[in-house]
Amino acid sequence: MAARVIKALCIGCGVCAQMCPHGAIAVLVKTASVDSMLCDECEECVFACPNGAITI
Ligand code: SF4
Ligand code: SF4
Incomplete structure (x- = not known):
């Protein structure tokens, strides 16, 4: 996943978009979205998010 x-x-x-080593996150209309084809589940974004808004 x-x-x-x-x-x-x-x-x-x-x-999260700044931290992602694969450029898999874009922030559009004030909400982040992940491109599942680029994400390798490294969890960098999970730890980086100040609001706990990303899960794997
Ligand atoms: S888990 Fe890693 S590769 Fe996937 S969106 Fe987060 S930082 Fe990017
Ligand atoms: S709140 Fe979390 S998920 Fe949303 S843009 Fe910021 S770091 Fe990314």
Whole structure:
């Protein structure tokens, strides 16, 4: 499973997109979204998110 954003918790800060080593996260309309084809489940974004808005 790729990383998944819990939209209700995401504030669109963009930290996860900056941290992702595979460029798998884009922040559109103040909510992050993950491209499951690019995500390798490294969990960098899970640890980086200040709101606990990403799970794997
Ligand atoms: S780091 Fe968390 S709160 Fe910030 S854009 Fe990513 S998922 Fe949303
Ligand atoms: S788990 Fe890793 S590869 Fe997948 S979106 Fe998060 S930082 Fe990017």
